[in-house]
Amino acid sequence: DTGVSQDPRHKITKRGQNVTFRCDPISEHNRLYWYRQTLGQGPEFLTYFQNEAQLEKSRLLSDRFSAERPKGSFSTLEIQRTEQGDSAMYLCANEGGADTQYFGPGTRLTVL
Amino acid sequence: GQSLEQPSEVTAVEGAIVQINCTYQTSGFYGLSWYQQHDGGAPTFLSYNALDGLEEKGRFSSFLSRSKGYSYLLLKELQMKDSASYLCAVRDRRGSARQLTFGSGTQLTVLP
Numbered sequence: 001d002t003g004v005s006q007d008p009r010h011k012i013t014k015r016g017q018n019v020t021f022r023c024d025p026i027s028e029h030n031r032l033y034w035y036r037q038t039l040g041q042g043p044e045f046l047t048y049f050q051n052e053a054q055l056e057k058s059r060l061l062s063d064r065f066s067a068e069r070p071k072g073s074f075s076t077l078e079i080q081r082t083e084q085g086d087s088a089m090y091l092c093a094n095e096g097g098a099d100t101q102y103f104g105p106g107t108r109l110t111v112l
Numbered sequence: 113g114q115s116l117e118q119p120s121e122v123t124a125v126e127g128a129i130v131q132i133n134c135t136y137q138t139s140g141f142y143g144l145s146w147y148q149q150h151d152g153g154a155p156t157f158l159s160y161n162a163l164d165g166l167e168e169k170g171r172f173s174s175f176l177s178r179s180k181g182y183s184y185l186l187l188k189e190l191q192m193k194d195s196a197s198y199l200c201a202v203r204d205r206r207g208s209a210r211q212l213t214f215g216s217g218t219q220l221t222v223l224p
Contacts, residue, residue: 002154033212042199042214043155056211091154099143099162099203101212103154 002026004094004104012110013082020078021107023092031095032075034067036060036088037106043091049075082111116215118200123221124190132185132218134200142203146174146185149197149217158185158198187220195222 003026013019025032030051035043046065047057051072061067064082069075079086089108093101116136124130136144143162147155159167161176161183173186185198197217204211 002156041216042201043212045211045213048211099145099160100157101145101155102157105154 002094002102002104004092004102006090006092006104006107008107009105010108010110012112014112015082015084017082018078018080019082019109020076021090021092021109023075023077023104025074025092025094025104026096026102027073030072032069033093033095033101034075034077035091035093037091038088046077079109082109084111087111116200116202116213118198118215118218120216121219121221123223125223126190126192128190129186129188130190130220132187132198132220134183134185134215136181136183136200136202136215138181138202138204138213140204141178144174144176144183145201145203145212146172146183147199147201147214149199151196155199190222192222192224195220 005024007022032049034046036046037043045058046061047067048055049069052069064080067077087110089106091106092104095101118134145160146158148158149155159174161174166175171188176183197219199214199217201212201214
């Protein structure tokens with residue numbers, strides 16, 4: 001257990017619906033990352049926060065995706081108008097010192 | 113741009129030593145990490161190399177050659193629980209973020 005929690009762990013939704021995922025990081029680590037991982041691939045970077053500021057977004061993050069980190073604590077990732085191609089594991093990671101990222105257990109999204 | 117290459121699969125027997133290679137091409141290289149990921153689980157940090165040479169941590173060691181764009185992870189005294197995917201990830205300094213770019217992972221199977 002890394003101390004990073006994510007909710008929900010699994011989400012099944014119908015195409016076109018909106019979904020929101022939450023990540024609760026380790027409180028003293030101020031850098032937070034979102035990744036997406038599909039079967040047989042490594043995690044792909046989506047976006048990054050330093051405290052409450054979203055400092056970078058990947059080209060993978062279309063305008064249907066939005067992420068927030070109010071007050072620099074927990075973070076949410078919302079996907080609007082979901083598509084079947086959005087089905088993946090969404091991972092949140094918190095970064096402490098020594099370039100170590102601590103991953104949460106992930107939210108597995110299935111879009112029907 | 114960045115690219116990372118890892119073998120897709122490696123098989124070894126319990127008690128043996130196995131080496132998992134990773135080659136990379138990136139600009140502004142900062143460091144390379146190794147993560148372990150069990151089926152259905154989140155990546156777990158194993159090691160980080162920023163400088164050339166070998167870093168040893170118990171049964172696991174990681175080596176880096178920046179001039180060759182090459183790293184390997186060495187696992188000694190293999191145990192059945194070591195069966196997992198092993199991901200190499202490079203960090204480069206782009207813009208304001210410190211992104212990790214992951215390889216596709218090497219699936220290690222440990223046989224009795």
